[in-house]
Amino acid sequence: MGGEAELVVFESTEEVDHFFREEAREDISYRVLGGGSNILVSDDIPKTVFVQTVYGDLLYKEACDTIFTTAPAHMVWDDFVKETVEKGYGDLAALSLIPGSVGATPVQNVGAYGVETKDMFISLTAYDMKKKVWVTFDKEGCAFGYRKSVFQERKEFIITSVTFGLHKGNMAVPSYGGFAHLTGQSISPLELRNEVIRQRDSKLPRAGDVASVGSFFKNPVVTSKEAEKLKEMYPAMPQYVSNGSVKLAAGWLIEHSDAVYVKSEHFALYEKNKLVVVHNGNGNIEKLFEFQDKIQRSVYEKYGVHLEREPEVVGKKY
Ligand code: NAP
Numbered sequence: 001m002g003g004e005a006e007l008v009v010f011e012s013t014e015e016v017d018h019f020f021r022e023e024a025r026e027d028i029s030y031r032v033l034g035g036g037s038n039i040l041v042s043d044d045i046p047k048t049v050f051v052q053t054v055y056g057d058l059l060y061k062e063a064c065d066t067i068f069t070t071a072p073a074h075m076v077w078d079d080f081v082k083e084t085v086e087k088g089y090g091d092l093a094a095l096s097l098i099p100g101s102v103g104a105t106p107v108q109n110v111g112a113y114g115v116e117t118k119d120m121f122i123s124l125t126a127y128d129m130k131k132k133v134w135v136t137f138d139k140e141g142c143a144f145g146y147r148k149s150v151f152q153e154r155k156e157f158i159i160t161s162v163t164f165g166l167h168k169g170n171m172a173v174p175s176y177g178g179f180a181h182l183t184g185q186s187i188s189p190l191e192l193r194n195e196v197i198r199q200r201d202s203k204l205p206r207a208g209d210v211a212s213v214g215s216f217f218k219n220p221v222v223t224s225k226e227a228e229k230l231k232e233m234y235p236a237m238p239q240y241v242s243n244g245s246v247k248l249a250a251g252w253l254i255e256h257s258d259a260v261y262v263k264s265e266h267f268a269l270y271e272k273n274k275l276v277v278v279h280n281g282n283g284n285i286e287k288l289f290e291f292q293d294k295i296q297r298s299v300y301e302k303y304g305v306h307l308e309r310e311p312e313v314v315g316k317k318y
Helices: 013-023 077-086 102-108 177-182 189-203 224-233 250-255 285-303
Strands: 006-010 029-032 039-041 048-053 059-063 066-072 121-128 133-138 157-166 211-215 239-242 245-248 267-270 273-279 312-314
Touching: 006 013, 013 121, 013 157, 029 157, 039 285, 048 157, 066 102, 077 102, 077 189, 102 157, 177 189, 224 239, 224 245, 245 250, 250 273, 250 285, 267 285, 273 285
Parallel strands: 006 048, 029 048, 039 312
Antiparallel strands: 059 066, 066 157, 121 133, 121 157, 211 273, 239 245, 267 273
């Protein structure tokens, strides 16, 4: 879905430097494109050029009990997870099968089953397209939050590689509902990866199988007071305490409100998971925003909770 844009692919650091010093234009907006699995593009994207880096090797360095691994930004995230898990490092196993590239994971502080990118993150290397210099970010500099980082606001950085600190050994089982049958056990990194893949396959489409951007809304976070009121009115509502506030499950709110009946010619809620919006073809961003609007309104009318869109929009904003 969306209009056409030019793509510039860099095969070395020298090419990046040369392009932004000699060829880039002031009147054009340069945007990094990873795997493209979490962006929505409008039909009209004037003066936008996407850029990508496709160089760099996967490196490992051992120090005491930590294995530092640096992965190039363009590497497919799940290929990276698979390789580290097969080497016996389990830290990334919960993040198996998440679509996209290595370079995209810090941007959203991608997470699943209680594990977030920031937990293993050490540093990243990036090119600052505005200042035309190479920079390194440590964890603090990334300002990670819930599915959030500094890179969502500041679009001038091209992340080119990311370093993680990993460990060998068995894993604790996530406390998420789907893992209840394994509670109390310690499982190998590969067993955890296989279980995560099984769970995700039962609820989420694989990238490319249907047109979607994965979860369409963030899980809303409310105050303890609001959560208490909601629990009184809807005792079955799942709630999770996190850092003094309470997280609600966006998918559940959709499924248990009129939002689940919202119809559109071009878009639908994914049958196995109502948090995923599927594009059935011939839609555009305006039509998608209309669909989004109806879902947000239905959830708000019933629960007084606003659902925030999760994927990024390039071009026309809403
Ligand atoms: P699920 O297990 O059906 O649970 C629904 C939501 O409730 C999850 O999003 C999760 O929040 C929350 N939740 C469930 N059990 C929890 C617990 N024990 N403690 C705290 N929060 C809990 O979720 P799902 O749709 O199948 O997704 C599985 C995992 O993949 C989730 O962690 C989800 O966030 C993640 N995922 C991430 C992305 C992304 O990063 N863009 C996309 C798709 C799925 P959390 O979101 O905080 O985990």
